[in-house]
Amino acid sequence: MTGTAQRSGPAVGGPPSTGPRPGGGRTIRRSPVLRLLARPETGVFLGAAAVLVFFLIAAPSLRQGSSLATVLYQSSTIGIMALPVALLMIGGEFDLSSGVAVIGSALTASMLSYQLTVNVWTGVLVALVLSLAVGAFNGWMVVRTGLPSFLVTLGTFLILQGADLAVTKLVTGNVATDDISDMDGFGQARRIFASSVGIAGVQVKITVFYWVAFAALATWVLLRTKYGNWVFAVGGNKESARAVGVPVDLTRISLFTLVGFGAWFVGMHNLFSFDTVQSGEGVGQELIYIAAAVIGGCSLTGGSGSAIGPVFGAFMFGMVNQGIVFAGWNPDWFKAFLGVMLLGAVLINLWVQRTATRR
């Protein structure tokens, strides 16, 4: 089974449900190469690498630093959200409201600053509080009611989708926010959330760096901290985790809150990158975040996955998305190409996993 090898958490304080670990007890000792291949992120890494190489050959214009920066930018806006979404999935839960939550956060910050004519940082902070609150609400509802997170977050998804639109219309009289780019603090906020950094003559969007930093942080938390163990344990088996003293409810609520944080961050990028926000955006994005996490090796049922896997998952999505354009293929087939490429990459991922864990 791939399940045993997918769990990449540390040995200490692991949940009782992890099953036999490679190298322990009766398991045959495997070569380091096979063990590396068996890690969930290796498959997706190879899939992403295959897609990259493919497009480098198929699309000459992709072979410039600035083109790769574009690919990385697209990947990063997906990837930053895919990280908390992945952690949540490792913890055994699911969030359908993450796409509209991004826009909700951006709308809040923009409208609050504009309507009260205050420094935009006030709006940014209030949006943060609100985003965390929405996440915590999701978690609290799931914990308190015992309803599947699918249902709870579907509810929040609809509430937010409606509220994004209705509140914006109520406050601004339009369905898009007003331009706040001439307000105090905007330039500063733009530098933090939506600027570019020149590296060897190539302008790289700052979100790419945040993405890498967040991924490193998430990896460290998952593999090296007690909290990381809790996440795996809660996702593996809630009851056993509770029995060994893991604060299950707290962990689950915190994971939802983390998704709220991610939504705030990406929302701020959207706002400071485009000056205004249309209230209908964001719908459907939640599935892309979830797809990036799943392609990255996070189990749909919880308990297994990594933080680095979704990084490659998001990269693969961004790469295919932009690669098709760079290759200049007939755009009528765009979505079909996208689907075929993703499926192909996932099959490579699966094949690597199967091969590595055979015997």
Next chain:
Amino acid sequence: MDRTRHPRSRGAAPLVAVAAAAALVLAGCSSGSGGKKAAEGGSGAPAGRADTPRMTVALVTHQAPGDTFWDIVRKGAEAAAAKDNIKLVYSADPNAGTQANYVQNAVDQKVDGIAVTLAKPGAMKDVVARAAAAKIPVVGLNSGLGDWKRLGLLEFFGQDETVAGEAFGRKLDEVGAKKVVCVVHEQGNVGLSQRCDGLKKTFSGTTETLYVNGTDMPSVKSTITAKLKQNSALDHVVTLGAPFALAAVQSVGDAGSRAKVATFDLNNQLAGAVKKGTVQFAVDQQPYLQGYLAVDSLWLYKNNGNYSGGGEQPVLTGPAFVDRSNVDRVSRFAAQGTR
């Protein structure tokens, strides 16, 4: 003592946070520039009001939630309703089946008139016939130029998307464009592809098509950037909605391209961009006019038996070009969100 205080202090934490935020707001960290204070201005002049008996009109469109274009259509409809002593019932859904159900809903309510968009005429055929059977007049707006007569609608207000595209193509020739990319933000939308097709027909240079994910702006931006890098000979980016033009302006910068941006449809920001010169021109189908005329025409029909276009010809609301020469006149209205 200690035990009673503990839970209270924990419960107070969110309150403290809110209070802190409120204090922050009040503490005068107000913005010295921009914001609502700078934009305060008079809204549209109040129109007179008809003293005809109250009537109810349903406006049913295929609007996707939160789309700026449709918001302007609705504002026009509301203005006409307010003037004509009409109660306006607005409903919308991009899914054709749901939209048809909303029309049925209006028929069931026995409204005095229905204004409907025919983005997917096949799905609307039956409900429109049922409205006719119930003796409710139905007018069309925005989409359905090729189908409104066949479906038995009374009149039609809108832009011929192909005609608009053709006018756009001629304008591109005028400004000396040679290689153009037409950016479609919703794959499979008939009206949008008609715009690109019309453009291709009259434009003498080469035209490529590009599909982007319209609900994700960062993705729109990076996809257009990718296209500009893939084909560095492109000299004009044509978008089919105002927000996408503004994203395209950024893409041009990111790609280090010298391509110019022109677009279909208008909004406040875009008027500003035309003024600044970052967007060359916009073709405006006057959505406010579509909503206004559709509702007003139902009033005219009921109270005076009139129908615009004589029931034979559609009433065209576009294409009207907005460029540097006339943007000042238009932007005043765009700022109110009605143009």
